[in-house]
Amino acid sequence: MDLSDIRREYIQGGLRRKDLLADPIDQFNLWLQQAIDAKLTDPTAMTIATVDQNGQPFQRIVLLKNLDKNGFVFYTNLGSRKAQHIEHNNKVSIHFPWHPLERQVHITGTAEKLTTLENMKYFTSRPKDSQIAAIASHQSSRISARGILEGKYLELKQKFANGEIPVPSFWGGYRIKPESIEFWQGGEHRLHDRFLFSKTNDMWTVDRLAP
Incomplete structure (x- = not known):
């Protein structure tokens, strides 16, 4: 298999400055809705990159759960590796x-x-099984076998069978306040269209970038 031969043309049309909305959050919402309407698999899935204390980057996929003018929201275990990275360095990127x-x-x-x-x-809006799973899993901790995780889940499911599940202290969300938002649209002959919105003093400016 020769990986260098794997390529395709991008043919769905370009992106022009006149097509962009003035506010990048509005532009993102437009593209997200179009991704949802196109029935893409997991349109809210995003890769989030963090950096540990040694400068080593890490990436993983999480789900976008809310978006407003203040930023992009996701939830996680507050003891997870990503949360520990954010505690040390709260500068992140998402894709x-x-x-x-x-x-x-x-x-x-x-x-x-x-x-x-x-x-x-x-947390209270989540399905009950998801609430239980959040408590059962101490994310990023080492476990010797999957059976341990499943056993804890079943134990908690029985415990909370007829009652409300308390919000665990080690679970919560983050809001990523954007400083830059880049929109990339594939173009023919690798002449892709890229527009970078940058925020300065609460004002957005936009520049076209070479592909």
Whole structure:
């Protein structure tokens, strides 16, 4: 297999400055809705990159759970590796790969913890099985066998069979406040279209980048 021979043309059309909305959050919402309407698999899936104390980058996929003018929200175990990285360095980047639409969005910003009220509101809206799983799994900790995790889950499921599940203290969310948002649209002959929104003093400016 020769990986260098794997390629395709991007033919779905370009992106012009006149097509962009003035606010990149509005532009992102437009593209996200189009990804949802196109029935893409996991349109809210995003790769989040953090850096540990040695400068080693790590990436993983999480789900976008809310978005407003203040930023992009996701939830996790607050003892997880990503949370430990954010505690040390809250500068992160996130990436949405919408391959069938020949689009990508890349965002840089800072991550801030959500309030207790925000965490509680979302946690109680989750399916009960997901609530139990959040308590059963101490994310990123080492376990000797999957059976241990499954056993803890079943134990908790029986414990909370007829009652409300409390929001665990080690679970919560982050809001990523964007500092830059780049929209990438594939173009023919590798002449892709890239527009970078940068935030300065609460104002957005936009520049076209060479592909």
